Amino acid sequence: MPTTLNLTAFTDGVASDPATVEGNFYTPSSNGQGSLEIINGHLGPVNMPGVGDRVGREHIQQGALSNGKAIGGNTNLDYFGDGFLGWDIATENASAVEADKFYRTIPGASMTFFLPYSPSLLVLSWGIFVAAKVDKYDPTEEDGSVLEGGGAGNPPDPYFASNYGAIIRAYLDGSRIDRKYFPVPPKGLDTSIGYGNWDRTWSSFYFVQFPSAGWHNVTLRTIVPPVTVHAVDTNYERPNNQLRVRTRHMDYVYFR
Amino acid sequence: MADITYPPVEETTPFNAESLNSRFSDPVGSVREAINNISLDAIAPGALNQFHFMSGASTGSPSQSFDQLRVGRQGATHTYTRAQTVASSSGYLPFNTAGGAGSGTDLRLTTVSTLDDDGPYSGILVLGDFHLYRVYDPSQLAADRYSVDSGVSVRIEYLNPSSGNWVGINKTIRWVSGQLPTNRTGTSDSVDRAQQLKIPIRTLITASDISGGKLGGIRAVVRVDYDSVNQSTATAAEFFQCDLACISLTSKKT
Numbered sequence: 439m440p441t442t443l444n445l446t447a448f449t450d451g452v453a454s455d456p457a458t459v460e461g462n463f464y465t466p467s468s469n470g471q472g473s474l475e476i477i478n479g480h481l482g483p484v485n486m487p488g489v490g491d492r493v494g495r496e497h498i499q500q501g502a503l504s505n506g507k508a509i510g511g512n513t514n515l516d517y518f519g520d521g522f523l524g525w526d527i528a529t530e531n532a533s534a535v536e537a538d539k540f541y542r543t544i545p546g547a548s549m550t551f552f553l554p555y556s557p558s559l560l561v562l563s564w565g566i567f568v569a570a571k572v573d574k575y576d577p578t579e580e581d582g583s584v585l586e587g588g589g590a591g592n593p594p595d596p597y598f599a600s601n602y603g604a605i606i607r608a609y610l611d612g613s614r615i616d617r618k619y620f621p622v623p624p625k626g627l628d629t630s631i632g633y634g635n636w637d638r639t640w641s642s643f644y645f646v647q648f649p650s651a652g653w654h655n656v657t658l659r660t661i662v663p664p665v666t667v668h669a670v671d672t673n674y675e676r677p678n679n680q681l682r683v684r685t686r687h688m689d690y691v692y693f694r
Numbered sequence: 695m696a697d698i699t700y701p702p703v704e705e706t707t708p709f710n711a712e713s714l715n716s717r718f719s720d721p722v723g724s725v726r727e728a729i730n731n732i733s734l735d736a737i738a739p740g741a742l743n744q745f746h747f748m749s750g751a752s753t754g755s756p757s758q759s760f761d762q763l764r765v766g767r768q769g770a771t772h773t774y775t776r777a778q779t780v781a782s783s784s785g786y787l788p789f790n791t792a793g794g795a796g797s798g799t800d801l802r803l804t805t806v807s808t809l810d811d812d813g814p815y816s817g818i819l820v821l822g823d824f825h826l827y828r829v830y831d832p833s834q835l836a837a838d839r840y841s842v843d844s845g846v847s848v849r850i851e852y853l854n855p856s857s858g859n860w861v862g863i864n865k866t867i868r869w870v871s872g873q874l875p876t877n878r879t880g881t882s883d884s885v886d887r888a889q890q891l892k893i894p895i896r897t898l899i900t901a902s903d904i905s906g907g908k909l910g911g912i913r914a915v916v917r918v919d920y921d922s923v924n925q926s927t928a929t930a931a932e933f934f935q936c937d938l939a940c941i942s943l944t945s946k947k948t
Contacts, residue, residue: 488733498747502742558749617935623887623888634873
């Protein structure tokens, strides 16, 4: 608690006690009031009555009140279903830990950063512009891709119908940020499902109050479903499913 | 201005109570007086760091995520209709856990009550993320439920404490189109597809944005816009997760 400095006064005619003199120089106390030890962190507004709010930015160290950084990228990044073989919706629904093993970090939307102290608030924000397409290709007798139990022309794409061309999630320090999830709706390869605009932007944010000091990482990660499920429940891999990541950025700002 | 000085005790100067007091504690020129009246000049450039200041950001009360609207990939939606929009007095419906019926909990934040360019709070940074699952006309056949002319608008409103009314902030309005053409009969794969549009809002609200610099809260609202193709009041907007958060920015120590 800041306080004014009060030193012991000496009385004329009384022998000066060396301990009193030394005590004026250094007598540790909770508020530093009784000695010059007050300069060890006990000074406050009461010691600077003429300063008030005239403290300028030149007095403040960079990063003392807030700091941050932004990164980004605009090189196209393509992710194909064959990079995610083994993932399926059952795994996604059953275990985030198991499903996370299939997610890939997106460069330009991921960063590692250092907090020199534990700030009151950390704000993470990001944006990503993506397009997904599903290899909409019905099995045929002719090419041998017809599935057991199914016939040519059976629509085999429940993921398509369920709007999953890809899934993008945000992670902080390696763990999913709850609620920060984006299912990218796909555009199909055949003309009948080419209607509409299916490119998507996801711009979002996340607050962390009093994060720990030290290193942290925040990432956007994605999976591109490699598997479609046939109408009669036969798994069928479609590694040509694709997600194209275009521009993206990741920012952080922290406040004292 | 008082500098800290400590003149040496010269050979001929008595070392007594007076000479000590004049250096330690006298009203003028002593170390005590200097330390109790530190001048601005005594603060070196870069002398102050995070230990000398309070936070410049206050998340208000609270930094709220709308957990009640949290849904998974196949979770339930909260729905708003054109009919409800038309019936509302402002033309907008609060985001609510019960949708346009409004019988649940609004997506609303309590925040600082006064904004002033001279402080202590000069602005509120508002961030919103609204996940539109789809906007469509359920009264139509499946192939005709969508229309490029359908759409929704989202905006931020503040509560005027004097009138008790919620007031829209026009600069925060975000509009999105349904983006899908009607009449897709024969293209079964494109029927009843969800748009999955994320609608972001980032805005800084300052005293000039609100009447008298006073506010009683912040909320997010939505309107289902008129669809001139289907011309139906049944047009509905279904949302997944919606988040709203704000930071009250401190500009002056109190």
